[in-house]
Amino acid sequence: MTIPQDSRTCIDLHCHSTASDGALSPEALVARAVEQGVSHLALTDHDTIAGLEVARSAASGSGLSLINGVELSCVWRSHTIHVVGLDFDERDPAFLAALERQNENRWQRARMIADRLSRLNVDQLLERATKVAGGDVPGRPHFAEVLVEDGVVPKVAHAFKRYLGTGKPGDVKACWPELPEVVQWIVAAGGIAVLAHPRKYRLTATRLRALTADFGRAGGQGIEVSVSGQSSGDLGFVAELARREKLWASQGSDFHFPGAPWCELGRIMKMPEGLEPVWHHFRQPIEA
Numbered sequence: 001m002t003i004p005q006d007s008r009t010c011i012d013l014h015c016h017s018t019a020s021d022g023a024l025s026p027e028a029l030v031a032r033a034v035e036q037g038v039s040h041l042a043l044t045d046h047d048t049i050a051g052l053e054v055a056r057s058a059a060s061g062s063g064l065s066l067i068n069g070v071e072l073s074c075v076w077r078s079h080t081i082h083v084v085g086l087d088f089d090e091r092d093p094a095f096l097a098a099l100e101r102q103n104e105n106r107w108q109r110a111r112m113i114a115d116r117l118s119r120l121n122v123d124q125l126l127e128r129a130t131k132v133a134g135g136d137v138p139g140r141p142h143f144a145e146v147l148v149e150d151g152v153v154p155k156v157a158h159a160f161k162r163y164l165g166t167g168k169p170g171d172v173k174a175c176w177p178e179l180p181e182v183v184q185w186i187v188a189a190g191g192i193a194v195l196a197h198p199r200k201y202r203l204t205a206t207r208l209r210a211l212t213a214d215f216g217r218a219g220g221q222g223i224e225v226s227v228s229g230q231s232s233g234d235l236g237f238v239a240e241l242a243r244r245e246k247l248w249a250s251q252g253s254d255f256h257f258p259g260a261p262w263c264e265l266g267r268i269m270k271m272p273e274g275l276e277p278v279w280h281h282f283r284q285p286i287e288a
Contacts, residue, residue, distance in 0.1 A: 009040070011286065012033065012041050012251070012252050012255070012268065013040075013044070013084070013279070014251075014253060015029065015033075015044060015265060016071075018051070020048055020071075020136065020137075021045075021046060021139045021256060023256060024258070026052075029051075030066070031062075033064055033266065036267070038265055040065045040286055042066075042067040042252070044085075044086075046139075047070070047073060047106055048136070049068070049070050052069075067087055068087055069084065069085065070088075071083070071085075071196060072102065073176045074178060074179045075178055076215075079203070081195075081196075083182050083195060084250070085185075085189070085193060085194070086191055086192045086250070086282070087282045089191070092189040094188060094189070105176060106137040109172050109174040110130075113170045113172050114129070116169045122150050123150075128146045129142040140160070143170060180218035180219070183218045184219060187221075192278055192282075194222035194223060194224060194278060195247070209244075212245050213245060221281070222248040222250045223241060223248075224238070224250045225242055225250065226250075226252075226271050227252060227253070228253040230269070232269070248276050248278040249278060253265050253268055
């Protein structure tokens with residue numbers, strides 16, 4: 001269940017544009033956020049900040065405050081984990097160099113996906129998937145769209161079921177850096193490192209507690225407590241993790257595309273009481 005936040009201050013700190021695997025351009029994403037009543041938005045594309053400047057221009061004069069954001073991939077005990085970086089200095093040279101390395105990891109993965117699907121004899125698969133991605137690094141959803149376009153499968157869901165889902169030929173794991181390294185990239189750039197959507201990793205409660213503890217020891221400061229589409233039980237469990245590890249609480253829709261009512265900009269379950277909001281610790285704190 002998701003509920004709209006307070007109409008005066010609606011904070012969404014996790015969403016995606018066409019700069020990574022979202023369906024809307026940064027400009028269109030900002031426009032939709034304004035329509036949905038979002039007052040503060042962090043654009044957190046995967047391993048890139050390519051959409052930030054355009055989004056900031058689109059937000060100018062709209063009444064929406066844009067916060068620097070990114071979602072970085074890393075590895076923890078052989079699991080791929082995502083860390084959201086918030087309110088960092090987007091001009092920090094070391095941080096920009098780290099993003100370049102992440103970008104090359106993504107291109108290497110895209111080339112491997114195209115190579116593994118070469119037996120399908122789809123002409124210019126990588127090039128066409130890149131075009132679908134707006135010229136940026138294509139992910140599995142972009143490859144799926146090309147397979148649908150060529151009639152290999154009838155729908156995107158079928159592409160994942162047969163070729164791109166977990167354990168299928170196109171399920172390629174990238175060589176991501178370790179969790180502590182990624183956390184330090186964000187912190188060193190003056191930002192706040194937030195453990196993204198902890199219940200989506202399908203870890204047992206014991207392993208999730210271990211992940212959260214390791215994240216805190218690595219210098220992580222926050223955890224996404226309220227995320228679109230999660231159950232009230234998951235909300236309570238993650239809130240308890242935040243209290244246990246003394247992590248600041250964040251929230252976000254993880255919006256990727258329109259038409260999914262369970263995952264819409266600004267529609268997030270109310271944060272439990274007694275947690276310290278991450279936005280109180282921004283360089284320009286949000287009082288909400």
